[in-house]
Amino acid sequence: MLQINPDLSDLVTDAAAGLTGRLQTKATITAAAPGRVNLIGEHIDYCDGFVMPFAIDRYIVIAGCANGTTNARITSAISEEIATLDLTQPQEISEPKWANYLRGVIRGFQDRGHHIPGFDAYILSSIPGGAGLSSSAALECATATFLEGLLDTVLDTKEKALLCQKAEHDFAHVPCGIMDQFASAFGKPNRLVLIDCQTGEPELVPFENPDLTVLISNTMVHHELSDGGYAARRKHTEDGLAVLGKASWRDVSAADVQGNWEKLGDPVNRRSRHVVGEISRTISAAAALARNDFETLGPLMAASHDSLRDDFEVSCKELDIMVEIARKIGRNGGVIGTRMTGGGFGGSTVTLCESRKASEIAAALGAEYEKATRIKPQIFASRPSQGAHLVG
Numbered sequence: 001m002l003q004i005n006p007d008l009s010d011l012v013t014d015a016a017a018g019l020t021g022r023l024q025t026k027a028t029i030t031a032a033a034p035g036r037v038n039l040i041g042e043h044i045d046y047c048d049g050f051v052m053p054f055a056i057d058r059y060i061v062i063a064g065c066a067n068g069t070t071n072a073r074i075t076s077a078i079s080e081e082i083a084t085l086d087l088t089q090p091q092e093i094s095e096p097k098w099a100n101y102l103r104g105v106i107r108g109f110q111d112r113g114h115h116i117p118g119f120d121a122y123i124l125s126s127i128p129g130g131a132g133l134s135s136s137a138a139l140e141c142a143t144a145t146f147l148e149g150l151l152d153t154v155l156d157t158k159e160k161a162l163l164c165q166k167a168e169h170d171f172a173h174v175p176c177g178i179m180d181q182f183a184s185a186f187g188k189p190n191r192l193v194l195i196d197c198q199t200g201e202p203e204l205v206p207f208e209n210p211d212l213t214v215l216i217s218n219t220m221v222h223h224e225l226s227d228g229g230y231a232a233r234r235k236h237t238e239d240g241l242a243v244l245g246k247a248s249w250r251d252v253s254a255a256d257v258q259g260n261w262e263k264l265g266d267p268v269n270r271r272s273r274h275v276v277g278e279i280s281r282t283i284s285a286a287a288a289l290a291r292n293d294f295e296t297l298g299p300l301m302a303a304s305h306d307s308l309r310d311d312f313e314v315s316c317k318e319l320d321i322m323v324e325i326a327r328k329i330g331r332n333g334g335v336i337g338t339r340m341t342g343g344g345f346g347g348s349t350v351t352l353c354e355s356r357k358a359s360e361i362a363a364a365l366g367a368e369y370e371k372a373t374r375i376k377p378q379i380f381a382s383r384p385s386q387g388a389h390l391v392g
């Protein structure tokens with residue numbers, strides 16, 4: 001039941017072949033950027049919170065080369081279309097939609113005064129799209145890295161991540177926080193990317209224990225973050241902060257929320273309770289993980305899921321079913337903690353478990369989930385991996 005993660009080197013080979021097959025040209029620049037999974041700290045990257053994602057060993061690869069013109073010709077394994085971009089103009093939103101992530105990143109470079117020469121590119125991915133694993137951030141970071149190769153320049157990593165975040169805001173209309181692009185840009189093998197979203201500083205935290213495995217279970221229920229649910233949640237948190245009269249969620253206590261419950265009103269009061277609770281849970285979880293205190297970590301992940309389900313209302317039936325199955329397997333069955341991960345409304349769960357029982361747990365998750373929903377999930381293990389980089 002456990003899916004194998006394709007080797008990055010195989011993806012690179014296949015992307016080069018794809019470029020030649022579709023655009024009859026040879027790859028001279030290849031960029032790779034990973035998706036991410038978040039262990040804890042959900043929907044608080046845009047609330048000055050702490051988040052604890054890592055870059056997974058699933059990538060978007062862009063293989064390409066300069067083409068001597070003033071146009072970009074871009075195509076993807078998931079689309080028959082060739083998007084043609086006029087690089088003499090500032091990029092704007094257009095069709096096909098998937099190319100907007102690239103247009104947004106190119107625009108970020110143009111706004112910084114870079115002149116982008118014509119290029120051909122082919123996109124290949126091992127990150128399931130719309131599964132809460134941030135294929136969109138990976139596409140943005142892969143594009144930015146490809147452009148670094150094309151322009152023979154290197155952006156500061158933080159600036160690159162922020163440029164990619166702006167592309168997501170302006171060209172995909174998802175008002176995301178900084179987690180996804182930071183994880184994809186800063187990820188390192190054996191490290192979690194603990195981000196203080198108030199200062200915008202990532203800290204690479206060791207995650208090396210071979211006895212621990214992270215299972216990612218894709219419910220196969222696709223989310224659509226641009227359809228308003230995500231933006232509405234973000235607005236609720238801004239409203240909450242305004243009612244509380246504070247400048248930052250880091251200055252708000254649980255007692256502040258409780259004391260202003262009626263004034264905040266529903267659902268802003270419950271959204272606020274989630275934010276404050278999740279910030280505190282993430283701080284506790286980072287400390288618990290550092291001392292291998294799994295008896296503390298597991299319940300924190302459980303409380304995170306319950307809060308996202310009941311107070312923030314971004315879970316869905318299938319995510320809850322997957323989490324319930326893992327909870328039933330429980331600590332004796334090797335499950336340390338489990339919760340939904342990413343923006344929600346579908347997507348994936350993350351399950352921290354004992355490595356020696358990971359296959360057994362994955363098999364049970366797959367079988368029980370399929371029995372309950374008639375949907376075959378996709379389940380794979382992941383270890384923290386290298387962030388966006390040029391290959392070769």
Ligand code: ADP
Pocket residue numbers: 060076077078097098099101123124125128129130131132133134135136137139223224225
């Ligand atoms: P997530 O980031 O959780 O995977 P999003 O809806 O934010 O979900 O982003 C998914 C979108 O990213 C897809 O609809 C598509 O536009 C784009 N995308 C992802 N993978 C590829 C790919 N291999 N080629 C072209 N576009 C892609």
Ligand code: MG
Pocket residue numbers: 134135136137225
């Ligand atoms: Mg996304």
